[in-house]
Amino acid sequence: MSQTRSNAYIIEIHDRAAGIVTKDARGFRFFSSERLFDRLEGRQFRSAREAERAARAVFAERGRRLS
Template sequence: MSQPQSNAYIIEIHDRAAGIITREERGFRFFSSERLFDSLEGRQFRSAREAERAARAVFSERGRRASSPLFAN
């Protein structure tokens, strides 16, 4: 007997809940749970892995911007 697949997953990046993805007919839709990841809100992804990669890229970009001399005190 096969196990049913879940229809929703939490994506965590470095112990932070980036958001939830829900299964749809053509992939997964992202719902942000933290302001940092709002740029992904409502986006559709082909796979859960693709959504996770996008969230990691957003987190990584934030780190690069924060260490930029433009943001230094």
């Protein structure tokens, strides 16, 4: 039996759906599902993990601004 890899992944940060990334020929493209993460909209990443790190950084920055 062969394994099939997904071409789309949901990025969740602290139980919030930040967005999804979809795989294409150049890497992974981010699509925001929440206004907080809109600045990542359309950005290309080398991996889904890199997109997740970027979303975590956006979330952490929001927390620093509120402190």
